[in-house]
Amino acid sequence: MxxxxxxxxxxxxxxxxxxxxxxxxxxxxxxxxxxxxxxxxxxxxxxxxxxxxxxxxxxxxxxxxxxxxxxxxxxxxxxxxxxxxxxxxxxxxxxRSLVLNATQAGLPLYEKLGFKAVGAVRQHQIAGSKPQDVSVPGGSRLRPLTKDDRPALQQLDALATGMDRTAALDAIIESAVGLVLERDGQVAGFSFFRRFGRGYVIGPTIATEVDDAKGLIGSFLNEHRTEFLRVDVPVESGLSEWLSDQGLPKVDEVVTMVRGHRPHREDNGPHVFSLINQALG
CATH class of the missing domain: 3.40.630.30 (Gcn5-related N-acetyltransferase (GNAT))
Structure with a gap:
């Protein structure tokens, strides 16, 4: 040493x-x-x-x-x-206040450093899923994301996370396939599909309603059902059981922790339904 x-x-x-x-x-x-x-x-x-x-x-x-x-x-x-x-x-x-997702092995160290548990994230994945058909809510439609959607994505993401993730979103827009959920001519949610790890990850997914998030994620599940797919979802998203029903079982769970101030998010605004990854949130 x-x-x-x-x-x-x-x-x-x-x-x-x-x-x-x-x-x-x-x-x-x-x-x-x-x-x-x-x-x-x-x-x-x-x-x-x-x-x-x-x-x-x-x-x-x-x-x-x-x-x-x-x-x-x-x-x-x-x-x-x-x-x-x-x-x-x-x-x-x-x-800066700090946010992380802790494995069970890392949890004791982070607690000693002053981090407090505020939630959990469940990892779902499988090769060759068998998803059910999922439709978007009435009055909504899915369409490919364009670079003109960037300001709307930034606004939704900032409201959902309480943080400025502009740099990460810009990098993802350049390298991933994006879907937008549009309602009444306005962007109401979005999701990305991109390479990660052993195959592909679906995330981040930001939406106001859980059925909107299911429509976005379900579209990717159905289109890429033969691939190795991974989705990391906050426990409070309500998507964990639904993903298991779609053929993506839970394989792990980590603890979300904060040191300092917890980011402020409006209860009736958009929410994070799936993560970029466990490191970036």
Whole structure:
């Protein structure tokens, strides 16, 4: 441990970061790592020049940030590396309130650092789902997303999350297939389908009504039923049981935690029905 140093992660470290995530059985591809790093900042722990730990954080405006990708090599776990990586990320984030999704293994550390549990996220996935036909509510229609929809997406997302995720949304718009739910000529919800991990992820999905979210997600499920699909949904979304009925069983659950102020969201406004991913929220 005498030769352990910490420094910023760069593009030259991504192959090692990818190998590290594989070593702990996380599904992230090299492309996922590139996406992660371009949106935020990474810190690496290096022992004798070898990457043995990672931590990342992503600014969401001036008031909030998310923290994730806290990974330590299996042979070095329990030696305080994760604590140092978290301390570095928290220091770099400054006065921002922090949000993260914690595995059961990471939960004790985050509690010691002052994070409080505020919810949970359920991971649903399967290869070759058998979804039922899902229709959109009356008076609504689905259409492909266009770049002209960007302001409406930003507004809905900000209301749903209470945070500024403009950079992440812009990156997703450029790289994913998007669907918009339109009602009375206005954008009332949206969802994305993009490569992630072992196959594809559906998210983020933002909508006001649960039936709107089902229509958006269900459209992707039916179109891509032969692919490996993953959907991460907040417990309060009400979609977990529905996804199981669609042939995507729950395979894991993580705890959503906040350090500082919890983002403000209106109860009668739009909600997050599926995540970008567990790191970014």
């Amino acid at each position: 005498a030769n352990l140093i910490y420094r910023a992660l760069g593009s030259r470290d991504l192959d090692e970061a990818h190998a590290l995530s594989k070593a702990v059985a996380w599904p992230h591809s090299l492309e996922d790592w590139k996406f992660i790093i371009q949106l935020g900042s990474g810190i690496g722990a290096f022992e004798d020049g070898r990457l043995c730990g990672t931590g990342c954080w992503w600014p969401l405006g001036d008031s909030f940030a998310t923290v994730g990708m806290i990974i330590v090599s299996p042979e070095l776990q329990g030696r305080g590396i994760g604590r140092v990586l978290m301390d570095r990320a928290m220091t770099d984030a400054g006065e």
